[in-house]
Structures are given as C-alpha cells and as structure tokens.
Amino acid sequence: MLFSSELIKGTLKTILLKLLADNKRMYGYEITQKVKDLTGDRIQLTEGALYPTLHALEADGLLTTETEYIGKRVRKYYSLSKEGKSKSKEKINEFSEFLDTMKTLLDISPKNA
Template sequence: MSNSKLYKGSLSTIILKLLSKEDKMYGYEITQRVKELTKGELKITEGALYPALHKLEADGLLEVEMQKVDNRLRKYYKLTQKGTTETVSKLEELERFMETMNGLMNPKPSLG
C-alpha cells in the first residue's frame, strides 16, 4: 500500500495482536510476520516499529526479555497482564472503527 499513513494509528494494535498470538517476538520477527500476513502490502520500518515498542513498554503493556542467540543479545517482547487486557480493548476499538468506516464507504440505502 502506497499510503502507509493509514496504518500508522493502528501500529500499536497490530503489535499487541501479534504478541497475543505468540509467547514472545523480537523486532525483526514482528516486521516479517506483518509482511507475511499482509502478503507484502504492509512493511513496517524499524523507524516506526521500535518507537512503538518502546512506548508500549513504557506504558507497561510489554516486558522485555533478553536472550543470547548466536553470541548476540536479542530483545524479545511479550505482553504483560495489563498488555493482554489492553489488547482486547484495542481490538474492540478497532472493530468499531472499521464498522464505522464501512458504514461511511458502503452506506445502506434508507427505507424512507
């Protein structure tokens, strides 16, 4: 999609949703999963991903676990209990937004 700005407001929700399905993920893994799930339509840059991850961590929604992989430390992100609760809330909010947008894009003819 040429206009990734449409996705920008949903980045936190996308991250939370992915982490709700996985025990933990590292940054590059998140970008690749999004690319795979959207068939290449959405590519999250490091410049967008890491500030979002850091904000979610600062808000208490994610915790970080360091793990040594191939002699390098890798930062894994996982949901906290608060993050799990917030994920449900964010997904409900996104669902309502999509229903509203769908109503605007495909209005039902009025009967009156």
C-alpha cells in the first residue's frame, strides 16, 4: 500500500532531516531512492514536494549545500548544518511523541497486541 501524500506532507521535513543525519550528504534523486528502498516503495517522495522543502530547509539554515559537476550538469548535495543536527533530533522526538499520542487516540496498540 502506498501512503497518501497528505500523510507524508506533514512529516517530510522530519524524513529529510533524519535521512541527512544518517547520511553525510545526499542529492535530490538519491533521497527519493533511499526513501523508496527504506520503505519498500510504500513512501514515494514527489519532486514537487521534495525540492521546495529542501530549499525551505536551506533558507532556514538547517541545511548546507555543495555542488559538483557531473559532466555538463551540476549536482547539488545537501547536508545538515549544526543547527540542522539539533533540529533533526528535536523533530524526531516530537514525531515519536506524536505517534504515541496517535496510538492512544486511535486505540491502535491493543489491536496490534
């Protein structure tokens, strides 16, 4: 089952920050492939959501970038800034608490157990 873009939209920043925390530096296409691999194709990041969010995170100072020429084209690598590293932890903790709350709210745990 492919998760809806509505569900992914609210967690996209957290996903990107976590991926970049685990990998030193990544470029856009690499990020989409990594997410696909890690989720068994259940989450597919769209380019229309990915690049605006990467630009916004960069503008917020959470990401740093470096460019490399691949033949004639330019590849932009993203990595976490110092601020981005602490933000990443903060976002993951927040999401973890949110998940716990949702589990309680939607009464998911007893059914799974």
